[in-house]
Amino acid sequence: MAGLLHRRLRLRTALRWMSPLSTASPPAVVRTLPPGFSSSLLQTPRPGSCGVRCRELHAGEERPAPSPAAAPERRPFSRVTPEDLAFFSKIIPGRTITDPDILEASNVDWLKSVRGFSEVLLRPQSTEEVSHILGYCNSRNLAVSPQGGNTGLVGGSVPVYDEIILSTALMNNVINFDSVSGILSCQAGCVLESLSLYLEDRDYIMPLDLGAKGSCHIGGNVATNAGGLRLLRYGSLRGTVLGLEVLADGRVLDCLATLRKDNTGYDLKQLFIGSEGTLGVITAVTILCPRKAKAVNVAFLGCESFEQLLQTFQLCRGMLGEILSAFEFLDRECMRLLNTHLKLANPITDCPFYIVIETSGSNPTHDEEKLHKFLEEAMTSSQVIDGTVATEEAKIKALWSLRERVTEALTHDGFTYKYDISLPVERIYQLVTDMREHLGNRAKSVVGYGHVGDGNLHLNITSPTKDPDLLASIEPFVYEWTARFQGSISAEHGLGLKKRNYIYYSKANLAVALMGNIKTMLDPKGILNPYKTLPDNLQ
Amino acid sequence: MAGLLHRRLRLRTALRWMSPLSTASPPAVVRTLPPGFSSSLLQTPRPGSCGVRCRELHAGEERPAPSPAAAPERRPFSRVTPEDLAFFSKIIPGRTITDPDILEASNVDWLKSVRGFSEVLLRPQSTEEVSHILGYCNSRNLAVSPQGGNTGLVGGSVPVYDEIILSTALMNNVINFDSVSGILSCQAGCVLESLSLYLEDRDYIMPLDLGAKGSCHIGGNVATNAGGLRLLRYGSLRGTVLGLEVLADGRVLDCLATLRKDNTGYDLKQLFIGSEGTLGVITAVTILCPRKAKAVNVAFLGCESFEQLLQTFQLCRGMLGEILSAFEFLDRECMRLLNTHLKLANPITDCPFYIVIETSGSNPTHDEEKLHKFLEEAMTSSQVIDGTVATEEAKIKALWSLRERVTEALTHDGFTYKYDISLPVERIYQLVTDMREHLGNRAKSVVGYGHVGDGNLHLNITSPTKDPDLLASIEPFVYEWTARFQGSISAEHGLGLKKRNYIYYSKANLAVALMGNIKTMLDPKGILNPYKTLPDNLQ
Structure with missing residues (x-):
């Protein structure tokens, strides 16, 4: 297949240009602050006048009041007492954590964009232990913030005030x-x-x-x-x-x-x-779980326009059919950030748009033949202007990292305003273009990438420092634009703390009211991850 | 490919042996009664002493009291008045049906196993009309039985007493x-x-x-x-x-x-x-909706044992991979019923088990090659002892009808007790074997067919006439057996009227109680399809 590809594509080894070798994982929680992020926010807060280490300090920094993303008032949950700690220590001895240094990583989100002030981290190992803990917290009216890997992007995985952090880290069997x-x-x-x-x-x-x-x-x-x-x-x-x-x-x-x-x-x-x-x-x-594919191929292609990218998507769905397992994109601006901040090189000619196509199938020969025919057709019809293909695992990982590490590159570019939008697939890049035009030179970078096959755009806007004026230009513009085309203001990230009040852009009043009823039915005291997902009027 | 197949399989044209040509649709509602079904049940009932045409008459026939499937008492919903009819006629003129002859087909289910006694059938054309109707019914406390094509198998799609039938038949755009x-x-x-x-x-x-x-x-x-x-x-x-x-x-x-x-x-x-x-x-x-496949193939194969059938399934998943679109089975008893009642001939050697495998893919040559390799391997390893393959649409339909028309063949065999069970795939036929042994000669036929790939068995037991003693031997044996292996007592048919009280065999008490809360939240008056899905204690 390589011989055939050489006729039309400049096939390159993916590893040659990739340095350092990418990993698919996000970086470990970084202790250095991204540019524009006030270091005071990460210092241990002083107890507020309300007697609890108080969320408002941060909320005021994160969104200027009365921004809908600012946290609401602390609700009248009980506060953790020495007796509560004794109870927890009895249920899960040695796994009731109050050390502020250990708590720090659980109080701050991966993006370092929000933080809570919890003083207790619980690490149960079994369902039975979780049952004891939640039964107790319900009876005591103690709020709980459940936490997994704390990799969420909307502030849903960390406490807002002093909620007890209930970690699943030790339930890993x-x-x-x-x-x-x-x-x-x-x-x-x-x-x-x-x-x-x-x-x-x-x-x-x-x-x-x-x-x-x-x-x-x-x-x-x-x-x-x-x-x-x-x-x-x-x-x-x-x-x-x-x-x-x-x-x-x-x-x-x-x-x-x-x-x-x-x-x-x-x-x-x-x-x-x-x-x-x-x-x-x-x-x-x-x-x-699906069976592991016997053959995986990844192609990294370049297009002159988003229209050509969409034509390539249609062609791809028809010709690769059942072996197509991913169709992702990033724009030229993303590539620039990968080059600049992570020193990842572009393996093909500079283009306005890049596509990552993955095939997974049960017959390597069949898959290569399908992929080759598709690439030949895409090149012949000038939908694609350059590309490279990888079949070896290390090279595949390297190509994938160009898509997967965009989020990481953005954290080095400045303070990032992140939007995760679902739209009819033919609309997704129009939002990026309109946003660039709308913001002019007020933003540092406006980039688009995401899951074309799912109609899911990740729109990210960076600024040298946190910039309330810029934010006011972005929102509600981005939500109104999305609502105009019946899109979703959160395709896959959820609402968490940051987006909870924007739910009405994507959901009807009756639907949101019904969600409130469901919350009341299942969690009548509202102790589970308060201030998240539902808008403030239903908290 | 045909040449290759001939070496190992007796490849036959699928149409030669198929008479009459099958259709994939169920038969139109048959007016003649299946054997064992008392004709008195389908006569217009007399008003009961309670002043309403009364469900108990039929319920008593269908399941001997105190069978859990017997309908509960009629709940105190309002009765339809001339004023109500006038209101409906105003909203949907000409589509408020009270003619008993027309109502008959909507009061009786496809299997003719349950019937209701509704006197009003409403045929709205738009969401707005449905909105008016339901708003009115809620305010008047009138019960409603929503109805689509009325093809359900658990008595969920017809009224139980005098519920208004709300048909979607004219909402077909x-x-x-x-x-x-x-x-x-x-x-x-x-x-x-x-x-x-x-x-x-x-x-x-x-x-x-x-x-x-x-x-x-x-x-x-x-x-x-x-x-x-x-x-x-x-x-x-x-x-x-x-x-x-x-x-x-x-x-x-x-x-x-x-x-x-x-x-x-x-x-x-x-x-x-x-x-x-x-x-x-x-x-x-x-x-x-998925793209239409460019190539579809169907293979009809025979196995000596269910173990061989499962081995064939595993082989098939590995070798056909992403093009496998169905893996269905029927047993020898099903084939006998197809022969006897529908005059459908067996296209291959008589076997204890038959498999229908369908592939759908984007490249006919690749798909045929994959299928051939799989069949050769299955024959070489003696997992499959005979088979035939179809690639033309008419022949494919004919092969499919052997699987799809089993339900119809059963209706001609006698009164049918139907069970739709989910189990770990390696267990599914054991239930049929155990049931045959358990029932001895008390049943006319005990047959098994269904969706192997989904772990879904359709167990059907026929009897010359409705037989309460036989039923008492089947139930709760079948449910207890299923619960013992953490199966589901309804994989895809739902619970409807007939299975509602068996929910506890597959769902925990807390889960069922929560379902009751959801019902109360969304339909506080309980007017929507009453007596269905939830057990009597939550109706």
Whole structure:
């Protein structure tokens, strides 16, 4: 195939130009602050006049009042007492953490954009322990912030005030894997990449993959209905998650079925998928895993326009059909940031748009033939102007890193305003263009990348420092633009703390009111991940 | 490929042995009664002493009291008055039906196993009309039985007493189809087969297919979370349904998104998928449709044992991989019924087990090569002892009819007790064997068929006439057996009227109680499809 490709494409080895070798994981939590981020925010806060280390300090910094993203008033939950700590220490001896240094990493999100002031971190190992903890917290009216790998991007995974952090980090056992059906059962704290490695040894893969795989927990993935890079092929977690074990008031809701089909009553687990820990704490998951492909190819291509990129997508779907497993894009600005901040080189000619196409199939010869025919057609019709293909694992990883490390490159570019938008696929880049025009030279960078196959744009805007004026220019412009085309203001990141009040741009009043009823039904005291997901009028 | 196959398989033309040519649709509602079904049940009932044509008459016949399937007492809903009829006639002139002859078909289910005594059938054409009707029914406390194509198998689609029948039959317009994304928006009353034909012209297919496609409505499919023949490849409706428009108390809950990804709050539409009309009436659906395959092949194979069938399934998944679109089975007893009652001939050697394998792919040559290699391997290893392959559409349909018409053949064999069970795939036929042994010669036929790929067995037991003693031998044996292996007592048919009280075999008490809370929240007066899905203690 390489010979054929050489006729039309400048086929290069992917590793030659890639330095340093990328990893698919996000960087470990960085202690140095990104430019524009006030260091005072990360200092241990003084107790506020309300007697608790107080969220308002940060909220005022993060969004100028009365921005809808500013945290609401602390609700009248109980405060943790020495007696509470004694109780927890009895249930989970040695795993009730109050050391401020250890707590720091759990109080601050991955982006270092929000922080809470919790003084207790609990690390249960079993469902039974979680049950005891939540039963107690309910009876004591103590608020709880469930936490997985803390890789969320909307401030949903850290406390806002002094909520108890309930970490799933020590609940990381595989319960069972059935190699006939491909159904995996595991505890919620299993790291996605660990599960992927576990399954690869057994000729299966996880049905989801995302940049944060080295840190994120499967429980968090399910709680946020994570999308990622394989959704195009294997569908959403709503189809692949077969069962959940969930706790709210301490009682175990066992929906941990290991069946592909079950129509006995309402599908309760769906309520918890994507509820961001506000309805219950997921303690175990069963998930349907696809077979590992015998052949994987990755092509990195360049296009002159977004219209050509869309034509390539259509051609690709027709010609690659059932072996297409990803169709991702990044724009020229993303490539510039990868070059500048991560020293990743562009493996092909400079282009306005780049595509990452992945195929996964059961027959290497067939897949190569399909891919070759597609590439030849794409080049002949001038939809694609340059490209490179990788079939070896290391080279594939290197090509993928150009897409996966954009988020990381952005953190080095300045303070980043992040938007995760669903739109009809033909509209997705128009938002980037319109935003650039709208902002003029007020932003440092305005970049677009994401999952073309899912109609999901990641729009990111950077600024040398946090800039309330810039923010006021972006919002509500971005939400109004999205709503005008019936898009979603959060495709896969969720609402968390940061986006909770923008829900009405994508959901009707009646729908939001109904969500409030569901919250009241499942968590009547509202102790589970308060101030998140639902708008302030329903908190 | 044919030449290669001839070496190992006796390849035959599928049409030669098939008479009459099968259709994939279920038969039209048959007016003659199946054996063992008392004709008195279908006569116009006399008003009972309670002043309403009374369900108990039939319930007593259908299940001996105190069988859990017997309908509970009529709840104190209002009765339809002349004033109500005048109101409906004003909203939907000419579409408020009270003619008993027309009502008959809507009062009796497809299997003629249950009947209601409704005196009003409403046929709205728009969401607005449904809104008016439901708002009125809520205010008047009038019970409503929503009805699609009335092809359900658990008595969920017909009234139990005098509930108003709300039919979606005239809500059958396609709203929009986006040929770039493959997203279809349509009204709930579109017939599945009509949608399939509409999409085929546009090079797409529906993500679901089932025997009842000629009659069933997409709204009913979604309301019952229908599974069917393509679930193995395209996943469940929980992944492919992108949006719903639903009404309960007259207010329109608009969740009719046309986006692949949307994480703004709880996914409310999931509550209505599979709720069998008990939480709301679905009026419109958006659904993600796969591209039409350029090549489809069907193989009909025979195995000596269920173990060999399972080995064939594993081999097939590995070798056909991404082009495998169905793996179905039927047993020798099913074939006997097809021969006897429908005069369908067996195209291969008599075997204990038969498999239908379908491949769908984008490259005919590649697909044939994969299929051939698989068949050669399966024959060499003696997993498969005979088989035939079809690539032409008519022959493919004929082979498929051997699987799809088993249900129809059963209706001619006698009174049929139907069970739709999910189990770990290696267990599914053990239930049939154990049931045969358990029943001895008390049953006429005990047959097993279904969706191997999904771990879904259709266990059917016939008897010359309705036989309470036989029923008492089957139940709760079948449910206890299923529960012992953590199976589901309804994989895809739902619970409806017939199975509602068996929910506890598959769901924990806490889960069922929560379902009751959801019902109360969404339908506080309980007017929507009463006596269905939830057990009597929560009605």
